[in-house]
Amino acid sequence: xxxxxxxxxxxxxxxxxxxxxxxxxxxxxxxxxxxxxxxxxxxxxxxxxxxxxxxxxxxxxxxxxxxxxxxxxxxxxxxxxxxxxxxxxxxxxxxxxxxxxxxxxxxxxxxxxxxxxxxxxxxxxxxxxxxxxxxxxxxxxxxxxxxxxxxxxxxxxxxxxxxxxxxxxxxxxxxxxxxxxxxxxxxxxxxxxxxxxxxxxxxxxxxxxxxxxxxxxxxxxxxxxxxxxxxxxxxxxxxxxxxxxxxxxxxxxxxxxxxxxxxxxxxxxxxxxxxxxxxxxxxxxxxxxxxxxxxxxxxxxxxxxxxxxxxxxxxxxxxxxxxxxxxx
Amino acid sequence: xxxxxxxxxxxxxxxxxxxxxxxxxxxxxxxxxxxxxxxxxxxxxxxxxxxxxxxxxxxxxxxxxxxxxxxxxxxxxxxxxxxxxxxxxxxxxxxxxxxxxxxxxxxxxxxxxxxxxxxxxxxxxxxxxxxxxxxxxxxxxxxxxxxxxxxxxxxxxxxxxxxxxxxxxxxxxxxxxxxxxxxxxxxxxxxxxxxxxxxxxxxxxxxxxxxxxxxxxxxxxxxxxxxxxxxxxxxxxxxxxxxxxxxxxxxxxxxxxxxxxxxxxxxxxxxxxxxxxxxxxxxxxxxxxxxxxxxxxxxxxx
Amino acid sequence: xxxxxxxxxxxxxxxxxxxxxxxxxxxxxxxxxxxxxxxxxxxxxxxxxxxxxxxxxxxxxxxxxxxxxxxxxxxxxxxxxxxxxxxxxxxxxxxxxxxxxxxxxxxxxxxxxxxxxxxxxxxxxxxxxxxxxxxxxxxxxxxxxxxxxxxxxxxxxxxxxxxxxxxxxxxxxxxxxxxxxxxxxxxxxxxxxxxxxxxxxxxxxxxxxxxxxxxxxxxxxxxxxxxxxxxxxxxxxxxxxxxxxxxxxxxxxxxxxxxxxxxxxxxxxxxxxxxxxxxxxxxxxxxxxxxxxxxxxxxxxxxxxxxxxxxxxxxxxxxxxxxxxxx
Numbered sequence: 032x033x034x035x036x037x038x039x040x041x042x043x044x045x046x047x048x049x050x051x052x053x054x055x056x057x058x059x060x061x062x063x064x065x066x067x068x069x070x071x072x073x074x075x076x077x078x079x080x081x082x083x084x085x086x087x088x089x090x091x092x093x094x095x096x097x098x099x100x101x102x103x104x105x106x107x108x109x110x111x112x113x114x115x116x117x118x119x120x121x122x123x124x125x126x127x128x129x130x131x132x133x134x135x136x137x138x139x140x141x142x143x144x145x146x147x148x149x150x151x152x153x154x155x156x157x158x159x160x161x162x163x164x165x166x167x168x169x170x171x172x173x174x175x176x177x178x179x180x181x182x183x184x185x186x187x188x189x190x191x192x193x194x195x196x197x198x199x200x201x202x203x204x205x206x207x208x209x210x211x212x213x214x215x216x217x218x219x220x221x222x223x224x225x226x227x228x229x230x231x232x233x234x235x236x237x238x239x240x241x242x243x244x245x246x247x248x249x250x251x252x253x254x255x256x257x258x259x260x261x262x263x264x265x266x267x268x269x270x271x272x273x274x275x276x277x278x279x280x281x282x283x284x285x286x287x288x289x290x291x292x293x294x295x296x297x298x299x300x301x302x303x304x305x306x307x308x309x310x311x312x313x314x315x316x317x318x319x320x321x322x323x324x325x326x327x328x329x330x331x332x333x334x335x336x337x338x339x340x341x342x343x344x345x346x347x348x349x350x351x352x353x354x355x356x357x358x359x
Numbered sequence: 360x361x362x363x364x365x366x367x368x369x370x371x372x373x374x375x376x377x378x379x380x381x382x383x384x385x386x387x388x389x390x391x392x393x394x395x396x397x398x399x400x401x402x403x404x405x406x407x408x409x410x411x412x413x414x415x416x417x418x419x420x421x422x423x424x425x426x427x428x429x430x431x432x433x434x435x436x437x438x439x440x441x442x443x444x445x446x447x448x449x450x451x452x453x454x455x456x457x458x459x460x461x462x463x464x465x466x467x468x469x470x471x472x473x474x475x476x477x478x479x480x481x482x483x484x485x486x487x488x489x490x491x492x493x494x495x496x497x498x499x500x501x502x503x504x505x506x507x508x509x510x511x512x513x514x515x516x517x518x519x520x521x522x523x524x525x526x527x528x529x530x531x532x533x534x535x536x537x538x539x540x541x542x543x544x545x546x547x548x549x550x551x552x553x554x555x556x557x558x559x560x561x562x563x564x565x566x567x568x569x570x571x572x573x574x575x576x577x578x579x580x581x582x583x584x585x586x587x588x589x590x591x592x593x594x595x596x597x598x599x600x601x602x603x604x605x606x607x608x609x610x611x612x613x614x615x616x617x618x619x620x621x622x623x624x625x626x627x628x629x630x631x632x633x634x635x636x637x638x639x640x641x642x643x644x645x646x647x648x649x650x651x652x653x654x655x656x657x658x659x660x661x
Numbered sequence: 662x663x664x665x666x667x668x669x670x671x672x673x674x675x676x677x678x679x680x681x682x683x684x685x686x687x688x689x690x691x692x693x694x695x696x697x698x699x700x701x702x703x704x705x706x707x708x709x710x711x712x713x714x715x716x717x718x719x720x721x722x723x724x725x726x727x728x729x730x731x732x733x734x735x736x737x738x739x740x741x742x743x744x745x746x747x748x749x750x751x752x753x754x755x756x757x758x759x760x761x762x763x764x765x766x767x768x769x770x771x772x773x774x775x776x777x778x779x780x781x782x783x784x785x786x787x788x789x790x791x792x793x794x795x796x797x798x799x800x801x802x803x804x805x806x807x808x809x810x811x812x813x814x815x816x817x818x819x820x821x822x823x824x825x826x827x828x829x830x831x832x833x834x835x836x837x838x839x840x841x842x843x844x845x846x847x848x849x850x851x852x853x854x855x856x857x858x859x860x861x862x863x864x865x866x867x868x869x870x871x872x873x874x875x876x877x878x879x880x881x882x883x884x885x886x887x888x889x890x891x892x893x894x895x896x897x898x899x900x901x902x903x904x905x906x907x908x909x910x911x912x913x914x915x916x917x918x919x920x921x922x923x924x925x926x927x928x929x930x931x932x933x934x935x936x937x938x939x940x941x942x943x944x945x946x947x948x949x950x951x952x953x954x955x956x957x958x959x960x961x962x963x964x965x966x967x968x969x970x971x972x973x974x975x976x977x978x979x980x981x982x983x984x985x986x987x988x
Contacts, residue, residue, distance in 0.1 A: 082848035097550055117554075124552035136543040141376060141565040151551045183373045190937050201551070220704040220938070221875055225919035225931035232930075249849065250878070254921030254928045274925040291853035293878030295920050297901045300882040307857055308850050310804075311818040 036108055036209055036241050037071040037094070043102030044086070044093045048316060061316050063089045065265035065323075066103070068342065071209075076235065076242040078256030078273075080249055080288075084312055085262040087245045088132075091211045094243065095127055096120060107209070125155050128202035132214035134194035138186040144197045145182030148172060151204035171200040175230060192223035199230065209241045216251060228255060249292045253277060261285050264323040265315055271348040281350045283330045322353070330354060383645035390641025393634035400631060404451040411444035416599050424617045434619040436609065442620060445601040446627050452602050453631065456517050456586040456595070457579045463521025464528050464578065469571060471525075472532025477540060477559055487533070490526040498523045498581075499588055506594045516595040520585050524578050531574050535567035542566075569646040576639035580632040587628050603628050665692035666836055666869055667716075672729040672739075674708070674715045674893075676941075683941035686712045687893035687949070688729070690969070693837065693869050698860075700872045700880040700901075703890035706938045709873050712890075713839050715739070717756055718746045733837075752782040755830035759842035761822035765814040771798075771825050772810035778832045797828040802858060820851035827858065834866065841873045856883050877920060881905060886975070889913050892939045892949025895969060899976040909978040909985065911957075912950045948980070956982055 044064040049055040064086040071077045079087045092098040094105055096112055105112045107127065115123060131137035138147055149168045151157070158164035169179035175196040186194055195215060202210055212231065216224040228251065234240060246252045252259055253273055260270045261282065269282040280286045290306040308327050313319060319326050325335040334353045345355040384390055403410060419439030427434040433442035471490070475483040493501065505519035539545065540563065548558050587604030589595035596602035603624040610621025674686035686708040693699055703709040714720050715727045716738060731738045733749060741749075758764040766774055775794040779785040785793060791810070798806035801824040814822055823843065830838055840859065844852040860883060863870055872883060880887055880901070887904045889897045889912065897910040908914045918932030936953035939945055945952055951962040961981050969979045 082850060092546075095550060097546055121552040121554065124550065129547070129550040131543050131547055133543055137547050139544045139548070139562055139566070143373065143375075150548070150553070154552050154557065185373060185375055187376075188374060192937075198547070201547070205551075221877070222704060222916060222919055222934040226933040228921070229931055229933060247848065250921045250923045253923045254931070277923060278925045287850060289923075291850045292923065293853075293856075293876070293882040294923065295877040295881050295905065295917065296922075297881040297884075297905055305853060305857065307854055311820055311851070312848070 035070045036073045038106040040068050041103035042067045044089050045101045062265050075257045078252035078259040079245045080252045081262035086265040087262050091213050091245050125205040126207050127209045128207040129211045130202050130215045134191045143183050148200045175200045191219050211243045213245045269350050281348050282352050283328050284324050380645045387641040389637040393637030396634040404454045407448040407451050411447045413441035413444040433623045436620050449601040449603050453583050457582040459517045460520035460582045461578045464524035468525040468528025469532045471529040476533040476536025490529045494526040511594045513596050520582050531570050539563050539566045573643045576635050580635035666695050667693035668732045670730040675726045677724045681942045684944050685941050689895050696867050697885045698870045700884035700887045702880050707890045708893040709890045710841050751778050752833040754837045755835040756839040757826045757830050757843045761826050771812050782833045801828045837869045839871045897978045903976045909983040910980050911954050
């Protein structure tokens with residue numbers, strides 16, 4: 032059995048932009064995801080972190096073909112996802128699942144939570160009988176810390192954290208191998224976030240799950256992931272395991288990101304040297320030539336504005352930076 | 360530990376959206392009044408002949424054009440027929456035409472809207488352009504044109520009115536489908552492996568019902584009004600069957616001598632249309648998500 | 662210790678709702694001194710934003726009812742006639758909000774909105790107003806202020822818009838700046854820019870800042886003193902170092918324990934606080950936090966509201982069984 036469960040090569044998602052007027056010609060592309068490659072091993076958690084507009088959520092959606100990629104390949108357990116026909120893709124969806132960011136919008140408001148959690152069982156015809164389905168839905172609700180007594184309640188009767196748990200139970204219904212978690216705690220209160228994070232950790236341990244954990248909260252990603260990939264403007268700039276990324280960030284953007292995250296410790300905060308970046312994140316419609324980060328990079332030098340750096344191995348990290356030999 | 364659980368906040372019984380909506384509706388006095396009137400109307404529609412004291416064609420020339428009195432509450436018309444009996448029995452036709460016409464518009468318009476809004480692209484353009492063509496004609500003119508082709512009569516009036524109201528149902532459905540299609544729970548359903556059919560019928564349709572329901576009640580009001588207009592012009596219900604619109608037309612000729620011939624059918628139309636409007640407005644308010652409980656606010660800083 | 666510039670005493674805010682009276686702020690008291698940065702930290706529903714909206718007279722009464730006292734330089738703000746309040750609000754007490762897209766008028770240029778408070782309070786118009794406007798844009802670090810002056814809010818990024826809001830707030834040299842979740846909607850690198858900017862401006866102008874937030878990281882990086890708010894009341898008030906090093910209130914301990922701490926070591930399991938925040942319409946009797954508190958004693962904690970007691974140097978807690986945990 033291959034150790035690598037998910038293999039993404041040069042994934043590309045470009046959204047066309049059309050001009051206005053009678054003949055709406057294709058004038059440009061939003062390069063939301065621009066050549067992203069990474070691998071996720073069985074049982075590990077890969078964190079995908081970046082700020083708004085970096086393309087991390089689009090990557091997660093494209094991974095599961097919820098958005099069609101415009102280029103590149105995604106291989107799941109040696110199966111090329113792009114080559115699957117609709118029926119085969121549907122069958123594959125039993126093995127991969129997604130948890131969404133907004134607990135208020137990711138549950139159909141007209142369905143009871145029992146029906147919501149049971150729907151995957153219906154779609155894939157997994158329950159042997161009504162009693163079987165009833166029991167399984169009850170088990171799933173219990174697994175995420177919700178009482179099965181509430182299966183007939185509706186989403187709006189629950190809090191954000193509880194709804195997120197329903198979303199998790201739904202994702203587990205088909206016993207998937209791999210779950211894409213798209214900002215699962217971002218919309219929750221601080222004191223509730225910990226509970227959901229602990230739950231996800233427990234489930235991984237008990238069920239042997241593999242996760243792609245997408246978030247903008249670097250502290251949460253660092254806590255939760257085994258390895259972390261940092262994205263900027265549609266590209267991955269660095270991949271490293273959690274300890275290494277924290278202690279020895281290579282890419283200047285990673286450094287800036289780490290230094291910008293406030294630490295809940297005032298003594299540490301006072302003694303920190305903050306790297307303050309100039310300017311704002313450019314638009315993915317019009318990315319800079321060469322390295323996407325070069326206009327804001329404090330360590331920019333000669334090749335940066337003209338050559339795209341390539342993700343290369345450098346001391347345990349993969350970095351896309353000319354400082355670390357990023358020439359193609 | 361004091362044992363407050365995170366489920367203390369749940370109400371004692373499950374509260375579905377439908378239940379909440381009905382509760383809100385019942386709280387609206389005008390809507391309730393409208394519902395009562397409409398129920399009475401339906402009863403009259405079904406049991407018209409039993410309730411009415413006279414027949415629709417009980418011609419009684421000696422007693423023609425008598426004013427409202429104990430034996431004829433709404434007076435008599437130019438042939439001595441009891442106006443009230445005719446008004447009551449005409450209710451059935453109006454309701455029939457209204458419901459069937461709107462039923463037609465629903466059965467044709469909603470699926471068009473579903474397909475258009477869900478699949479978009481070329482099919483959407485084609486279907487919507489077709490709807491635009493229908494929409495661009497003033498309703499009455501279009502209905503008259505259709506009847507000119509099909510010939511007058513109740514059945515054809517139903518088809519004509521139905522066709523006239525199809526575009527609005529298609530439009531409204533399509534608009535809601537566009538919004539709902541973009542919701543995260545639809546994407547979630549896809550991620551589970553749900554196919555188009557399941558998504559459209561189990562997820563999208565229940566969530567777009569609200570505006571369709573509101574539009575149905577409002578269209579019923581308009582349909583009845585349209586039927587009255589058509590029969591006023593002699594194109595709908597044919598004599599001797601009574602219809603409110605035609606009674607208005609006939610009443611016009613005798614307006615000075617016997618105004619009651621026109622007033623009562625007119626009042627009937629008014630009351631019916633208003634009742635549908637009240638119910639429709641009440642439904643719209645009850646279904647308005649902004650009215651839902653305060654606690655549901657999403658992440659607003661407090 | 663200099664005279665406090667703002668003195669809040671037993672502030673209470675209630676709202677009339679369909680379901681009953683919502684007690685959103687239940688008696689908070691604090692002082693603000695010139696030049697200091699005070700953080701009021703709490704989760705959603707704690708009442709922290711409503712409390713400052715009440716201060717600024719921005720709550721419609723009814724349905725709100727505001728009780729208690731809030732004195733700015735000795736003058737009582739609550740109940741002040743609208744005309745007088747308007748001359749303080751925007752001029753001496755300024756506020757910036759979470760979402761600059763909805764707090765800026767989308768159909769007016771940046772320049773117009775910048776000049777508005779100046780025209781209103783300082784009677785500056787035309788040329789001199791524009792000059793001051795450009796000065797302010799430079800002060801908040803907006804490049805090419807000339808060009809930005811005639812831009813519309815949607816043409817600027819989130820970070821830029823927030824800077825414009827800050828410029829507007831500073832237009833009349835306020836004594837107090839209230840930042841209500843001002844960086845919550847921003848990316849972390851932009852957040853760093855903004856917190857840096859506010860700190861720098863504070864040094865330069867000498868204004869006091871009240872920072873409303875739920876982010877304990879931001880608090881650690883900018884605050885001098887911290888008030889932890891829950892269920893409409895303060896649970897703990899302390900200098901920032903003391904709060905993080907030695908939290909005395911179980912809620913503070915729970916909050917700090919539930920945060921993932923970045924670091925190279927194997928992460929520990931996060932602490933959780935069971936239950937949910939209270940519903941303001943059905944506030945529990947006794948301590949707001951007692952229903953969720955692992956240390957709570959049913960007899961005392963659920964019956965009476967613990968008073969705020971001084972436990973150390975500037976460190977107070979409202980708890981019958983305060984902790985003395987060194988972290």
